[in-house]
Amino acid sequence: MSERILEIRHLSKAFGSHAVLKDIDFTVDRGDVTSIIGASGSGKSTLLRCINLLETPTTGEIFFHGKDVTKEKASAYRAKVGMVFQNFNLFSNLSVLDNCMIGQQKVSRIPKEEAKKRALYYLNKVGMAPYINARPNQISGGQKQRVAIARALAMEPEVLLFDEPTSALDPEMVGEVLDVMKSLAADRMTMLVVTHEMAFARDVSTHVVYMADGIIEEQGKPEKIFTDPESPSTRSFLKRILNE
Amino acid sequence: MFAQLLSDISSLWARYGSVYLQGIANTLILAVTATLIGCIIGFFCGILQTIPYGLNDNIFKKILLKLIRIIIRVYVEVFRGTPMILQAVFIYYGMPYFFGIAFRDIWTVSIVVVSVNTGAYMAESVRGGIMSIDVGQFEGAKAIGMNHWQTMLHIILPQTLRNIMPQIGNNYIINVKDTSVMFIIGFSDFFAVHKMVSGAVFKYFPSAFMEMGGYLILTLVASFLLRKMEKKLAGKSNYELVNTDQLVMTAGTYNYPKEAGSPFEEVNKDYKGEKK
Numbered sequence: 001m002s003e004r005i006l007e008i009r010h011l012s013k014a015f016g017s018h019a020v021l022k023d024i025d026f027t028v029d030r031g032d033v034t035s036i037i038g039a040s041g042s043g044k045s046t047l048l049r050c051i052n053l054l055e056t057p058t059t060g061e062i063f064f065h066g067k068d069v070t071k072e073k074a075s076a077y078r079a080k081v082g083m084v085f086q087n088f089n090l091f092s093n094l095s096v097l098d099n100c101m102i103g104q105q106k107v108s109r110i111p112k113e114e115a116k117k118r119a120l121y122y123l124n125k126v127g128m129a130p131y132i133n134a135r136p137n138q139i140s141g142g143q144k145q146r147v148a149i150a151r152a153l154a155m156e157p158e159v160l161l162f163d164e165p166t167s168a169l170d171p172e173m174v175g176e177v178l179d180v181m182k183s184l185a186a187d188r189m190t191m192l193v194v195t196h197e198m199a200f201a202r203d204v205s206t207h208v209v210y211m212a213d214g215i216i217e218e219q220g221k222p223e224k225i226f227t228d229p230e231s232p233s234t235r236s237f238l239k240r241i242l243n244e
Numbered sequence: 245m246f247a248q249l250l251s252d253i254s255s256l257w258a259r260y261g262s263v264y265l266q267g268i269a270n271t272l273i274l275a276v277t278a279t280l281i282g283c284i285i286g287f288f289c290g291i292l293q294t295i296p297y298g299l300n301d302n303i304f305k306k307i308l309l310k311l312i313r314i315i316i317r318v319y320v321e322v323f324r325g326t327p328m329i330l331q332a333v334f335i336y337y338g339m340p341y342f343f344g345i346a347f348r349d350i351w352t353v354s355i356v357v358v359s360v361n362t363g364a365y366m367a368e369s370v371r372g373g374i375m376s377i378d379v380g381q382f383e384g385a386k387a388i389g390m391n392h393w394q395t396m397l398h399i400i401l402p403q404t405l406r407n408i409m410p411q412i413g414n415n416y417i418i419n420v421k422d423t424s425v426m427f428i429i430g431f432s433d434f435f436a437v438h439k440m441v442s443g444a445v446f447k448y449f450p451s452a453f454m455e456m457g458g459y460l461i462l463t464l465v466a467s468f469l470l471r472k473m474e475k476k477l478a479g480k481s482n483y484e485l486v487n488t489d490q491l492v493m494t495a496g497t498y499n500y501p502k503e504a505g506s507p508f509e510e511v512n513k514d515y516k517g518e519k520k
Contacts, residue, residue, distance in 0.1 A: 052387060054386060054387070075386070075389045075390065078386060078387055078388070078389045079389025080389075082387070082388075085380060085383065087380050089380035089381060089383055089387075090384065091381060091385070091399050092403060093399065093403045093406070095483075102388075102398055103388035107389040107390055108389075130485045131483070131485065133484055134483040135483070138482075138483060148384075152387070155389065
């Protein structure tokens with residue numbers, strides 16, 4: 001059995017009286033590629049944001065290597081958990097290269113030369129090395145997202161969280177981002193992906209989590225979920241989305 | 245007539261030219277210094293006011309942060325809501341009552357008063373500037389592990405600075421003109437020279453004419469330089485490719501020819517491709 005990285009126990013999140021997540025339990029082991037699928041408003045993104053502590057969970061614990069991070073300083077933990085956003089969130093005052101260096105230099109205190117080497121390595125990996133001098137507003141959506149992935153990778157995180165990484169992209173740019181994600185999966189990077197790309201969930205991920213109304217309705221191997229789902233809710237969701 | 249005005253001005257200039265220039269120099273030094281310090285005060289207040297606190301923070305932190313916000317609020321309201329000319333009088337003549345010391349140095353008092361006044365306006369400008377930054381920028385910085393100070397210093401404030409450059413320019417130009425009220429405590433700025441000279445030689449209009457022209461030149465030069473600075477802060481409009489992007493076709497579409505190979509061939513060995 002491989003090493004356990006994340007363990008989420010009894011996680012709940014409410015905005016006022018509106019409960020978005022209800023008693024979520026699940027785990028992530030090293031090398032897992034977990035896709036979280038479900039209808040809009042089912043709490044997928046909120047779950048991901050809670051895991052990165054961008055939202056403070058109302059109750060419950062998040063164990064990172066057995067330590068409860070909800071009680072600790074968030075910034076040190078976040079440096080080890082990368083996040084890729086739907087809207088890229090690249091730093092618009094910095095060049096592509098600086099976007100990938102600033103975290104290493106300021107958070108991890110890596111010397112400039114070393115940080116540059118590492119940034120270039122990951123930018124090359126996502127095919128964005130030619131654009132190191134560009135600013136985020138000068139490149140396309142797909143390119144921005146690839147830089148955002150490189151920025152997260154440059155921190156050499158143990159888990160990479162993706163919050164609908166292709167939802168804000170033009171259809172023609174979805175492919176280049178998914179390709180990068182596939183190559184990461186092939187590299188055995190541990191990933192947790194909130195996505196509407198069913199092909200990715202089915203073919204690339206090792207686990208699929210289906211969420212509905214703030215609970216995990218069903219989880220398991222993709223082959224099982226996509227071909228023979230237990231829950232009627234999962235079945236109707238997949239039927240709806242795959243027959244579109 | 246016009247000729248009369250010209251000859252009056254030239255005679256004034258011949259006699260008091262260096263005094264006028266000294267006045268301009270004093271005005272500029274005071275305006276530049278006070279605007280800079282005011283900006284620093286403003287940015288500092290901006291950072292302090294936006295420190296977030298959540299449900300899980302302890303009670304002391306919450307109280308402290310609340311208190312900081314209240315203090316800044318009071319500071320802004322008091323210094324924005326009273327005339328600078330009175331603030332100068334208040335501080336210059338009030339110090340001996342409260343601290344038993346008198347500021348004998350008019351320069352110090354003037355710089356303090358104008359800086360603190362500018363700071364009050366800047367605090368609000370900076371707050372507005374920070375609020376105008378997309379929340380995604382904060383989240384992006386948090387997500388790579390930056391704390392509030394690092395996020396502010398490296399990500400948010402550089403963008404804020406660019407956005408509020410016109411406001412800073414406003415404040416600077418206002419300072420160039422409004423430092424003239426410091427004559428009330430005896431600061432010898434450009435306008436004070438006018439009072440002094442015209443009182444001595446009774447040439448009110450020619451002196452005022454020179455003052456008008458002088459102030460206008462000062463502010464026009466400032467506007468010009470500020471525009472230049474804004475352009476510089478906006479960064480280069482183009483960039484150079486180091487070599488070509490292998491994942492994107494020049495047409496911008498994704499479908500590169502399969503036989504050309506992808507840069508991920510090395511790492512893609514295990515992945516057998518999307519099943520259709």
